[in-house]
Amino acid sequence: MASNFMSVQERRIATLSGHFRGAAAVEEELLQRFPTMAMAPSVFEHVQQAPEDPILGVTVAYNKDPSPLKVNLGVGAYRTEEGKPLVLNVVRRAEQQLVADRSRNKEYQPITGISQFNKLSAKLILGANSPAIAENRVATVQALSGTGALRVGAEFISRHYAKPIIFLPNPTWGNHNKIFPLGGVPQKPYRYYDPKTRGLDYEGMLEDLKAAPDGAVILLHACAHNPTGVDPTEEQWEGIRQVIRSKHQLPFFDCAYQGFASGSLDKDAHAVRLFVADGGECFVAQSYAKNMGLYGERVGALSVVCTNAAVASRVDSQLKLVIRPMYSSPPAHGAAIAATILADGRLFQEWTVELKGMADRIISMRQQLYDALQARGTPGDWTHVLKQIGMFTFTGLNKSQVEFMTRQYHIYMTSDGRISMAGLSSKTVPHLADAIHAAVVGAQRKS
Amino acid sequence: MAGAMAARSSRRFMSTASKSWFGHVQPAPKDPILGVTEAFLADSHPDKMNVGVGAYRTDEGKPLVLECVRKAEEKIAGSNFMEYLPMGGDISFNNHSMKLAYGEDAGVLADKRVAAVQALSGTGACRLFADFQKRFMPESQVFIPVPTWSNHHNIWRDANVPQNTFRYYDAATKGLDFKGLMEDVKKAPNGSVFLLHACAHNPTGVDPSPENWKEISAFFKEKGHFALFDMAYQGFASGDTERDAQAIRIFLNDGHQIACAQSFAKNMGLYGQRVGCLSVVCDDPQQAVAVKSQLQLIARPMYSNPPLHGALLVSTILEDPELKSLWYKEVKGMADRIIGMRETLRTNLEKAGSQHSWKHITDQIGMFCFSGLKPEQVDRLTKDFHIYLTRNGRISMAGITTSNVEYLANAIHEVSKN
Numbered sequence: 001m002a003s004n005f006m007s008v009q010e011r012r013i014a015t016l017s018g019h020f021r022g023a024a025a026v027e028e029e030l031l032q033r034f035p036t037m038a039m040a041p042s043v044f045e046h047v048q049q050a051p052e053d054p055i056l057g058v059t060v061a062y063n064k065d066p067s068p069l070k071v072n073l074g075v076g077a078y079r080t081e082e083g084k085p086l087v088l089n090v091v092r093r094a095e096q097q098l099v100a101d102r103s104r105n106k107e108y109q110p111i112t113g114i115s116q117f118n119k120l121s122a123k124l125i126l127g128a129n130s131p132a133i134a135e136n137r138v139a140t141v142q143a144l145s146g147t148g149a150l151r152v153g154a155e156f157i158s159r160h161y162a163k164p165i166i167f168l169p170n171p172t173w174g175n176h177n178k179i180f181p182l183g184g185v186p187q188k189p190y191r192y193y194d195p196k197t198r199g200l201d202y203e204g205m206l207e208d209l210k211a212a213p214d215g216a217v218i219l220l221h222a223c224a225h226n227p228t229g230v231d232p233t234e235e236q237w238e239g240i241r242q243v244i245r246s247k248h249q250l251p252f253f254d255c256a257y258q259g260f261a262s263g264s265l266d267k268d269a270h271a272v273r274l275f276v277a278d279g280g281e282c283f284v285a286q287s288y289a290k291n292m293g294l295y296g297e298r299v300g301a302l303s304v305v306c307t308n309a310a311v312a313s314r315v316d317s318q319l320k321l322v323i324r325p326m327y328s329s330p331p332a333h334g335a336a337i338a339a340t341i342l343a344d345g346r347l348f349q350e351w352t353v354e355l356k357g358m359a360d361r362i363i364s365m366r367q368q369l370y371d372a373l374q375a376r377g378t379p380g381d382w383t384h385v386l387k388q389i390g391m392f393t394f395t396g397l398n399k400s401q402v403e404f405m406t407r408q409y410h411i412y413m414t415s416d417g418r419i420s421m422a423g424l425s426s427k428t429v430p431h432l433a434d435a436i437h438a439a440v441v442g443a444q445r446k447s
Numbered sequence: 448m449a450g451a452m453a454a455r456s457s458r459r460f461m462s463t464a465s466k467s468w469f470g471h472v473q474p475a476p477k478d479p480i481l482g483v484t485e486a487f488l489a490d491s492h493p494d495k496m497n498v499g500v501g502a503y504r505t506d507e508g509k510p511l512v513l514e515c516v517r518k519a520e521e522k523i524a525g526s527n528f529m530e531y532l533p534m535g536g537d538i539s540f541n542n543h544s545m546k547l548a549y550g551e552d553a554g555v556l557a558d559k560r561v562a563a564v565q566a567l568s569g570t571g572a573c574r575l576f577a578d579f580q581k582r583f584m585p586e587s588q589v590f591i592p593v594p595t596w597s598n599h600h601n602i603w604r605d606a607n608v609p610q611n612t613f614r615y616y617d618a619a620t621k622g623l624d625f626k627g628l629m630e631d632v633k634k635a636p637n638g639s640v641f642l643l644h645a646c647a648h649n650p651t652g653v654d655p656s657p658e659n660w661k662e663i664s665a666f667f668k669e670k671g672h673f674a675l676f677d678m679a680y681q682g683f684a685s686g687d688t689e690r691d692a693q694a695i696r697i698f699l700n701d702g703h704q705i706a707c708a709q710s711f712a713k714n715m716g717l718y719g720q721r722v723g724c725l726s727v728v729c730d731d732p733q734q735a736v737a738v739k740s741q742l743q744l745i746a747r748p749m750y751s752n753p754p755l756h757g758a759l760l761v762s763t764i765l766e767d768p769e770l771k772s773l774w775y776k777e778v779k780g781m782a783d784r785i786i787g788m789r790e791t792l793r794t795n796l797e798k799a800g801s802q803h804s805w806k807h808i809t810d811q812i813g814m815f816c817f818s819g820l821k822p823e824q825v826d827r828l829t830k831d832f833h834i835y836l837t838r839n840g841r842i843s844m845a846g847i848t849t850s851n852v853e854y855l856a857n858a859i860h861e862v863s864k865n
Contacts, residue, residue: 016860042704042730043638043673044784047583050740053747077530085528092525096708099524102517107502107511108718111481151749160472176746213466250468259597281468289531296529296755309688317475322480326749327567332719333756334529398574 001319013115055414060368070410070430075421076226076391077295078358081104081425086358088293094340098333109329111245111320112143113301117335119340121301125222125255125269125286132276136309139316141302141323142330145295146256146287147175149302153283155254155322156201156304156315163215166252167208169193171416176219176254185217193228198384198396202229202239209243218244221282222255223268224390227418231261231389237271241278251275259291261390263359265352265416277303288338290391291355297334361393365424369393372433378440393424401439407434481596484747487835494854495833497845501649501814502718503781505525506848511781513716516766517772519763527759532752534743538757543765548678548692548707553665555699555728561727562738564746565753567810569679569710570598573642573724576675576706577606578745579727579738580640589672590631590641592616593838596649599642599677613641616651621819623653632666641671645707645814646691647680650841654684656813660694665700674698679710684813686774686782688714710753710759713814714778720757781845785814788847792816803863804819816842824862832858 047403052060060072080086098104112118117138132138143149158164164185168176169192180187188211191204208219220240225231232240244251253272259265275282277432281304289300302319306312341347370385385393397405398415405411411432413419424432477485483499505511535541542596545556547845566572580587589603592615603610613635614627616685631639648654655663656716669673676695682688689696698705704727710721725742729735746752763768765811793808820840828834836842847855 044583044727044729044734044738047734047737049737049743050744053743056531056747062499075531085530087527087529091529095524099520104512106516106717106719107510108500108712111478136747144754147747147749147751155558160469162468175748175751182748195571272726276629295530295531296752298750298752298754304469310470311467311472314472315469319479320473320478321475321601324481324570324598325605326570327721328570329719331567331721331757333553333752334754384769 002350016226022431027407034204035238041228042365048369050212057231058259058412058414061406065412067410069431069434070412071423073411073413073423073432076290076393076420076422078293078422081361081427083423083425083428084206086293087258089349090341090354090356091293091337091346094347096335097340098336106332109142109332109335111323111329112140112316113330114332114335114339114342117142117339120299120339121286122303124265124342125272125284125303126305127266127269127273129271130276133304137306137312138321139304139312141316141319142335143285143300143302143414144298144330145289145300146254146285147179147300148330149285149287149296149300150176150179150252150254151183152319152322152326153302154180154287155183156319157217157252157283158184159322159386160315160318161215161217161250163213164317165213167212168219169205169221169225172219172226173254178217188212190218192225193394194229195396198381198394199387200232200236202236206239206243209240209247209249212247212249214247215249217250217252217283219252219254221269222262222272223252223256224257226256226390226393227392227414227416228394229390229392230394231390232271234264234270236272243276245278245280250281250283254285254418255392256285256287257290258286259266259352259355260359260362263363265355270336281305281308283306288334291340292341292351294334295302295337297337299333299334299338308439309412311436348365362421365421365429366393369421369433372429373436376433376437378437380434380440391420393419393421395419395436397436397439399443403443404439405435408438438441448848449845450502462604463718474745477527481835482726483788483835486829488858490833490835492833492849496835496846496855498834498836498842498844498850498855501843501845502587502714503716503814504846505848507782508846508848508851509688511716512823513774515516515764515770515777517718517775518772519767520759522763523759526735529546529753531757532565532755532758533656534746534752535563535739536753537755537758537762540722540762540765541724541726542566543762544711545726547688547765548709548724548726549699550696553699558730559732561726562735563724563730563741563743564725564739565709565719565752565758566746568712568723569708570723571721571753572710572723573599573602573675573677574606575725575742575745576727577603577608578709578741581606582745583610583741585713587638587640588636588640589675590635592628592642592644592648593670594650595642595644596677598780598789611635611639615648616653618818618819621653621817622810623655623659625655625659628655629662629666630671632663632672635670636671638671638673640675640678641667642675642692642863645676645678645694647682647684647815649679649813650837650839651817652811652813652815653817655694657693657697660697661701664698664703665705666681667698668701674703674705676707677706678707679773679814680713681709682714682775683782683785686779686786688778699728711757715761715764715774717757717760721754722757722761785844788844791849791852792844792847792856795853796860799860800858801860801864814843814845816844817840818859820859820863827862832859832861
């Protein structure tokens with residue numbers, strides 16, 4: 001079929017030939033040959049190419065690399081010892097159950113999502129005996145994984161909260177810096193990571209929280225801080241809680257690794273439950289991307305713990321107004337899988353075992369990497385590799401060292417020195433250790 | 448131990464802990480469309496009817512999962528990883544969506560100059576465009592037809608884009624106010640963004656004819672207006688996917704660079720899976736890449752990347768010739784049932800002795816019929832007859848079956864006979 005459209009090539013030739021003739025004559029001829037060609041340039045002529053996302057861009061670069069030695073330690077997605085993605089057994093079983101059930105349909109979910117999923121999610125993070133749940137004062141909405149929960153929370157805060165400004169730990173997951181301002185909540189940092197100790201700057205954190213305005217929103221990573229892997233101890237959490245409550249600040253927990261950090265769901269929920277136990281209010285964003293391996297299905301929840309049931313009910317109604325013009329209602333598939341697992345005693349039990357398996361593999365990778373660096377005599381104190389918790393290690397390597405490792409050793413990681421332990425295996429640990437060693441020794445030589 | 452510590456400390460903060468930060472939050476009004484289903488569900492009357500939300504029902508009044516969807520699901524379940532999709536969604540899905548919307552042989556596709564991202568159904572596609580419009584066409588307004596799907600106003604409001612309206616529905620004829628439409632197209636500042644329903648206008652069911660579309664397209668060219676097509680019913684309106692995309696074909700033929708917000712909620716029955724696509728026609732491949740990258744920047748702080756399952760289903764169906772052919776049959780089946788119900792409803796109203804003209808029921812197309820009933824009459828339908836619909840008189844034809852069509856006709860006759 002002859003096309004009525006001018007190809008890109010033809011247009012270029014036409015433009016070139018136009019230089020040899022009058023523009024009007026060219027236009028006339030073009031209109032005759034291609035009467036449907038758009039003569040006006042696009043209204044998006046001025047749109048610039050956006051920069052690559054710093055985290056997701058790592059995988060893009062990794063995919064382009066033809067080297068057989070390449071290792072992807074960028075995005076936090078779990079990999080097996082064989083370097084493969086993992087779909088949990090319980091997830092497969094739950095999914096099969098759902099697909100086989102022909103009484104199920106694909107209708108719209110309510111705006112706030114699957115009710116059973118919401119209740120079970122709240123129970124998971126707040127605890128089965130949570131007084132907040134018993135008193136009906138938790139508003140929970142299904143969300144598009146952690147990102148979606150944070151964004152809906154941000155929009156709600158910007159509309160309804162007296163002090164819509166949020167303090168983020170320094171450093172934090174890069175996307176936090178975009179989600180909150182776009183959701184209408186400007187952000188400021190508070191001290192968190194101490195590069196000297198590669199641990200928590202506890203005193204600095206408390207100072208900054210005390211200096212922050214009364215009523216400000218405080219973002220807290222519930223466990224397995226991303227990107228540093230540095231978490232407060234239980235005593236430190238109590239100290240943090242006291243400061244936040246004394247300043248009437250609003251805690252907003254980002255909980256993306258429950259069960260993944262220590263291997264225990266309850267242990268990893270300690271900080272959240274500590275805050276809820278004092279009767280105060282908080283926001284909790286939950287993600288099932290990592291701990292149930294549901295990444296691409298976008299399964300999450302936002303819970304708002306309020307002081308009483310009447311408030312929670314009104315908050316729920318207002319959350320709907322945020323969600324409806326964004327995506328109307330959340331995707332059903334992943335949340336139905338999660339709800340199936342959470343609701344079935346046996347599946348739940350098996351899930352905890354698989355979850356611990358993933359957490360344990362990561363802990364063993366930490367040990368192997370530490371041992372490999374010791375064996376090579378790599379200069380510096382590498383105990384932080386063992387002390388840090390969760391998916392990531394904040395190596396302490398700088399941007400140029402990271403670039404060196406990518407260039408020379410095909411190690412793909414974010415330029416802040418963060419590596420995803422989940423991307424390591426016994427096979428690749430030696431190669432990574434070689435790369436770190438070379439980068440550190442090289443830097444020492446330079447200085 | 449930690450709990451006891453907290454309990455001790457909390458007594459110091461008890462009076463402050465019991466004060467809510469959100470005590471002042473007002474209860475939100477119920478969504479006018481989704482609120483109807485909530486009310487319906489709460490009603491226990493045996494004859495109740497839900498002709499509110501636009502979700503297809505079989506002649507038994509049941510939701511329908513298409514056979515092609517079931518087959519696709521069996522094909523993929525258990526064999527796929529659940530890794531993150533790219534921010535712009537599944538590439539294969541985007542390509543299939545564009546081919547469906549623009550035509551298999553579309554020049555703009557051959558030229559690789561369409562930016563496409565997977566979106567959260569039609570709502571998500573519109574919202575991505577609205578946010579993009581705010582960023583990259585900051586001086587522009589959006590013109591929205593009167594009436595339209597109520598959520599359109601919410602979307603552009605939350606994107607902070609100034610809204611205006613253009614005349615569309617003529618209450619006197621229960622058809623298109625073509626003259627008013629063209630006048631408002633003319634009045635709008637050059638280069639305005641117009642939201643156009645590609646087919647099966649929601650809520651009226653009134654569509655421009657191909658001749659109308661050609662005139663609209665020509666006038667748009669004169670005014671340099673930008674057309675965003677909201678296409679939520681391709682295949683569902685006439686039963687023919689090509690025919691339902693005529694408006695888009697006409698605009699492309701005239702050289703317009705349009706955008707299209709597609710939904711697979713109705714035509715593939717994938718409602719709760721939230722599958723859609725936003726595409727934007729650009730000058731050339733480089734610009735398409737740039738525009739896509741910017742759309743991704745909008746998606747990343749909203750939900751990072753779109754959900755996998757529904758997009759996989761759509762791709763699986765559209766790339767398998769047997770499944771695709773089955774889908775064409777099934778979507779035509781749904782469209783035919785609705786067309787049949789339109790005829791039956793009209794016949795029943797005429798049989799009931801109604802003095803009004805109900806010709807518009809069969810003239811209108813797609814999921815909805817704009818009955819012409821007034822809000823007070825709608826309230827009576829609900830109160831006296833347990834029939835649930837939105838107060839603008841919009842009836843979802845998909846909620847009508849051979850067993851309840853007579854009941855509906857009689858009820859409408861009752862409330863409208865004066």
